[in-house]
Every structure is written in C-alpha cells, then in structure tokens.
Amino acid sequence: MKAAIIGGGVIGGGWAARFLLNGWDVAVFDPDPEAERKIGEVLANARHALPGLYDRALPAEGRLSYHASLAEAVAGADWIQESVPERLDLKHKVFAQIAEAAPEGAVLGSSTSGFKPSELNAEGAQAIVAHPFNPVYLLPLIELVGDAGACERAAGILKTIGMFPLHVRKEIDAHIADRFLEAVWREALWLVTDGIATTEEIDEAIRMGFGLRWAQMGLFETYRIAGGEAGMKYFMEQFGPALKWPWTKLMDVPEFTSELVDLIATQSDAQSGHRTIRELERLRDDNLVGIMRALKKTGSGAGGVVAGHEAALPLADAAAELPVTAAQQVPATWADYNGHMNETHYLELGSRASDAFMALIGADAEYIAAGQSYFTVENVVKYLAEVRVGERLEVTTQVLKGEGKKLHLFHRIARGGEPVASVESLLLHVDLTTRRTCAPPPEVAERLSEIAARHGGMARPEGARL
Known part of the structure; x- marks a missing residue:
C-alpha cells in the first residue's frame, strides 16, 4: 500500500x-x-x-x-x-x-x-x-x-x-473537536486578558483536573458520574440553570491586540521557554504513551483503540523452529532512575512470552474463560546486557519439558540477535474451578507434545537452572 x-x-x-x-x-x-x-x-x-x-x-x-x-x-x-x-x-x-x-x-x-x-x-x-x-x-x-x-x-x-x-x-x-477547543481557547484568552490567571495556571487547571477525566471518559460520561447514583438526569436538573449564569464569555472575543499577544507570549516563555520545541514534543509523546498504555489495560478511551489495533498485529508462528513469542520496542515507561530498562520488565516480557506460547498450544483467552489455565510456579531471570528506551527486543521460546501437567519454558530475550536476558519459567496446568493442578485436555497436550518433540533435539540453553 x-x-x-x-x-x-x-x-x-x-x-x-x-x-x-x-x-x-x-x-x-x-x-x-x-x-x-x-x-x-x-x-x-x-x-x-x-x-x-x-x-x-x-x-x-x-x-x-x-x-x-x-x-x-x-x-x-x-x-x-x-x-x-x-x-x-x-x-x-x-x-x-x-x-x-x-x-x-x-x-x-x-x-x-x-x-x-x-x-x-x-x-x-x-x-x-x-x-x-x-x-x-x-x-x-x-x-x-x-x-x-x-x-x-x-x-x-x-x-x-x-x-x-x-x-x-x-x-x-x-467539525466537532476543534469547536470545543475554540470555546476553551476563547475563555482562556479572557482569563489572561482580565488578569485572573496566567497561561501556566490555566494549563495546571486542565492537566491537574478535568483533563485527566476527559482522557478516559470524555464530557458527558464525566458529568453522568457527577450526578451520583441519580445519574445524568439529576445532574442536568441541578446544574442546568447554571447555563443561564454569566460565568463565561464564549460569545465575545477579547480584542486581539499586540499587547495581548505579548502578554500571552511572555507568560508562555516563562512557563516553558527552558525547553526546546523538540524537547517538549518528546516529553509530550512519552507522557501520552504512558497515559495511553494505562488506558489500554482497561480498554478505555484511546487505549481501547490501541488494544484493538494490537490484537490485529501478527501472532507467533507455531511452526517456527523457535517461535517468536514477544517483540516490541522498549517504551519510556519501562526506564528507571538509571536510564535503562528496569529489571521488572524483563520478567514482564517473559510473562507475556509464556502467555503467547500458551495461546500457540490452544490455552488462549477463550480456553482460560472456559476454566483451565497454566500457573507459573517458578521463574529464573538472568540479565546479560543493558537495554535502553527505544531499542527493539524479540523473545524466542524453547520448550525444555512439556508433558503431563508440567510446562518448562526458556525465553531468550535478544536485541538485534544479541542476547540481553533470559527468563526460565516453570508452569503447572490448573483447573480454575478447583484451583488445583490437573492434566490438560488431549488437544492442548497434543499441540504441546508436537512442539516439545521438535525442541527436544536442541541443546539445553546455557544458563538453564530449573
């Protein structure tokens, strides 16, 4: 295309x-x-x-x-x-x-x-x-x-x-969205013109308050909650009369003078002038990624769009010699105070690789919803190299053992072919109703056995301990 x-x-x-x-x-x-x-x-x-x-x-x-x-x-x-x-x-x-x-x-x-x-x-x-x-x-x-x-x-x-x-x-x-932005922008100009607030104070009012609510719920759903148990109708009845009060100046425009332009520009420079535009863009993007990743977990707002798009991206190939069970770029939210990927996220990658492998053998979300799954009982994480934000990681998975209710996996985490870590995981098959271990059904056991047989001829990975 x-x-x-x-x-x-x-x-x-x-x-x-x-x-x-x-x-x-x-x-x-x-x-x-x-x-x-x-x-x-x-x-x-x-x-x-x-x-x-x-x-x-x-x-x-x-x-x-x-x-x-x-x-x-x-x-x-x-x-x-x-x-x-x-x-x-x-x-x-x-x-x-x-x-x-x-x-x-x-x-x-x-x-x-x-x-x-x-x-x-x-x-x-x-x-x-x-x-x-x-x-x-x-x-x-x-x-x-x-x-x-x-x-x-x-x-x-x-x-x-x-x-x-x-x-x-x-x-x-x-259209739609810019009409809202125009209304907010116009009122913000009045607040600065009348000396009620600075550009920084207006931005703080948005980002510390309703901006966070709007990111996940928008306008009407936010106000529905404000109505409490009685809901939107109560909110409208209680706050509707305020629409007739002269709170805003949305129908008027402040005179767009050179003095107003200078005032806004001076305040904005004081607020953000210590950063370049590219630095501000990078800060904005890192914050947006963090917010949208959080929203992705609940499927709310823009996070739901990301989750849906991600679900359409290719899964691992079960027929591959060593299936790629996770692959992604390291987001800024994974960095710690040392400026590199925090140790907990290596384990997170290993956990996701285990989930992807489970899906390959049929133990997917539908399978889990029906009442069976694999539970991790032990992990060994080995760190081999430093990883920084923006680097792309790929995880391949080798089955060390796959029989009965035991599943023993070795996840290699690599950057451009260079090993950076490994996560060795021991899992047991569980009945989610009794919360006790049990053997998987034949269709899952058969798929697992096929992959385990292919991997059985491979050398045991260096560093495997379980």
Missing part, C-alpha cells in the same frame, strides 16, 4: 509517520527545501514513541521517498493526504493538480481543521475531510466529513493503521 503526503509540515509529517510505521510506502511532496529535515525530526519522535504503545511488534517500516513534483508523489497511491496551509485557494489549486495525476480509486483526504467538504470541492474535487490531531502518529482520532461511501471506505483503511475514525453527521465549520 502507498500513501502520498502533499505538504510536509507538522501534520503532514505526522501522517507520513503514521503510515510509514504501519508498513505503508510513503511518498512526500513539499516544495519547502527544509521539508526533508522537518519530516525527519517528526519521524525520529514517532519511531521513539509509537512502537512503545504496543506489546506486539508493528509491521516493518515501509519505504519513504521525497519527490520533486506532485504528480510523481501521487502516482500509484492508494491514499492521498493534503496537508497544505489553511488557504482555500491553495487547496483548490492542489486538488486540481491531484486530479490530473491521481490513480482512479485513490482516497483523497484533506487535513483541514476548518473548511467544509462543500467548500473544498467547489471547483470539482472529490475530497473528504480527514482531520487528524497532533501528534498524528500517536493520537487516534480522525474526523471524517463528506460523502458517506467515501468516508466508510476511508474509515476501514484508517482502522488498519490504528486510528479511530469519527464520521461527522453533517458538515459544519471546524
């Missing part, structure tokens, strides 16, 4: 990273002589962050290419994403050039944050709004506006690269 990115700014670069890191070939056209450098910096952040969301390996990266003409970039593309500046005349000009060169059937999406499809297509284009959120390579939301059939097709593609398509029912200026 090939994506053509027209416009390589922050958003275009984010699109390039999202497609590229999900295995697509990506062709970029941007006349800016700095485009390749800028996209390269976005990609560096994306390579650091996106794989860290997942506990399975993403597909191998696609091929990235830069082109001197728009026609070259869109040739053979399955998806064409326009991300040029928000000028309608410029977008019309770009769409006309795309129409001359684009293959039939390619999706044409516009990253516009404000224009409606009727405006984009006023001169004959057949584009849909495909409005993402920065950073595009991490945040899953994508607002789709336009022809229902085209949006449905686009949604199917976007889900395969880990995004959450939201089809906007009717076209409207600024």
